Amino acid sequence: MQLLPLNEAIAAHVRDGDSVALEGFTHLIPFAAGHELIRQRRRALHLIRMTPDLIYDQLIGMGCAVRLTFSWGGNPGVGSLHRLRDAVERQWPQPLALTEFTHAQLALAYSAGASGMSCGLMPRHAETGLEHLPGTPLRMVRCPYTDAPLTAVPAINPDVTILHAQQIDAEGNVLIRGIVGAAREAALAARRVLVTVEERVERLQADLNAVVLPSWLISAASVVPGGAYPSYAQGYYARDNRFYLAWDEIARERAGFTAWMERHVLGVPDHAALLRTLGVAA
Amino acid sequence: MSAPGYSPDEIMTVTAARQLVNGAVCFVGIGLPSAACNLARTTHAPDLVLIYESGTVGTRPRVLPLSIGDGELAETATCVVPLPEIFAHYLQRGRVDVGFLGAAQIDRFGNLNSTVIGEYAVPKVRLPGAGGAPEIATYAREVLVVMKQTPRSFVPRLDFLTSCGYLSGSGARAASGSPGAGPRAVITDLGVLRPNPETEELELAALYPGISVAAVRAATGWPLKLAAHVESLPAPEPADLAALRELEARTREAHARPIRISVRN
Secondary structure, three states, rough: OOHHHHHHHHHHHHOOOOOEEEOOOOEEHHHHHHHHHHHHHOEEEEEOOOOOOHHHHHHHHHOOEEEEOOOEEEOOOOOOOOHHHHHHHHHHOOEEEEEEOHHHHHHHHHHHHHHHOEEEEEEEEOOHHHHHHHOOEEEEEOOOOOOOEEEEEEEEOOOOEEEEEEEEOOOOOOOOOOOOOHHHHHHHOOOOOEEEEEEOOOOOOOOOOEEEEEOOOOOOOOEEEOOOOOOOOOEEEOOOOOHHHHHHHHHOOOHHHHHHHHHHOOOOOOHHHHHHHHOEEE | OOOOOHHHEEEEEEEHHHHOOOEEEEEEEOOOOHHHHHHHOOOOOOOEEEEEOOOOEOOOOOOOOOOOOOOOHHHOOOOOOOOHHHHHHHHHHHOOOOEEEEEEEEEOOOOOOEEEEEEEOOEEEEOOOOOHHHHHHHHHHHHHEEEEOOOOEEEEOOEEEEEEEEOOOOOHHHHHOOOOOEEEEEEOOOOEEEEEEOOEEEEEEOOOOOOHHHHHHHHOOOOEEEEEEEOOOOOOOHHHHHHHHHHHHHHHHHHHHOOOOOOOO
């Protein structure tokens, strides 16, 4: 594990054309790292995430992605992701290929990837159009013991998984508290793991069964206070639901979106500066 | 007709809440289902067990979450489990009594579309997609659907089948091996539809005050049949309305609170 400034960590570990999973289910979404991908103008990424959320809306709208693997692509409680829709409906700024799963299937794909399995198995759904999409990687198989129909979901092994977490200790071990989503599975499935954290502490105050990623699983880590904003970090700051509501208008039109990104992401050197421009930094 | 003293959303939420039996384990979606479940929990069903797909089990939020993963849900939960566990060990294993779903389109057999309007490859409207809905529709012992009723959403034919209701009806769902019983009720802003016991086609089973059968038929994209008995539902209880409005006021206040982050380095 190397402790690096975020721009150096991204420069060293994420390449054009990589498959990249920025995970964190509503909670601990690595916004700062996503913005750094945009600043460094990464291209042709295959983005993987259960809930693309605002950060993938931004990456897609800024032309960083050619493929999206996902299971639910909306602005939670608000509505559409307008940049994702524009890419799918009108190929702007470029076409975006989709691989689409259910939440349970994508969580299983990460688990399979983390286990070194080629696929994960689940009972076959009654019927859903997702299993009949052209090009779907889902396959129907039979249980060798009961002959019951099963759905096989291919493992996902991202080139890079990027997470945000609360704390890193002096040895480089990382603690995730609260809603953990499929963060651990996505990290263990990846070839490289980047982590941003709220703060560095001498020792983690972690329960014995806490979600801790040992330092030797992590490629690089960066201390980025507020790194999940406008998502949240349990114990540090709450989700900025006002921003999620405001994004609906910001991202609705191409010009407004581009202007916002130029001012708040491309126009600032780092995340602390972004938080200052948004009036969130204290 | 004079104003009824409640909004269509309010009577829909109160009616949905009243479908929930105390002690049931509910898998809750965001928006109206979440409002209905929390209203039920603060009124007639204090022991309702709420599970959100973010892995929060037995959560008792004081305000309604905007997303399925707000911090409030984790802080007030019995436990918070990883996603593979909530879907496999709780939902798929059959530990959920009631699943609560909405969608962009529903057909006469309660099948749901939340994926696309138009062709999948060249959609007119790309909707958010499946999320946890197909598994909730399959594994919850029973499903409640909450949707506003319009001819655009209650359609003769789905543009895409995301989650199954009764498939083609008359036992097709059970024959497909689906463990859950399917949609028990569809609660709309006009009344309640329920499946016919034989054909499993949705029929009008209850009407809100001041709503006519003709109005419901006009809002349905297929020739809607009537149940053997169409119940006339009363206006929401004042206590239920007051509890819902309190919950929503607390929520508005909480969501308007500015976020401040200390940027030390």
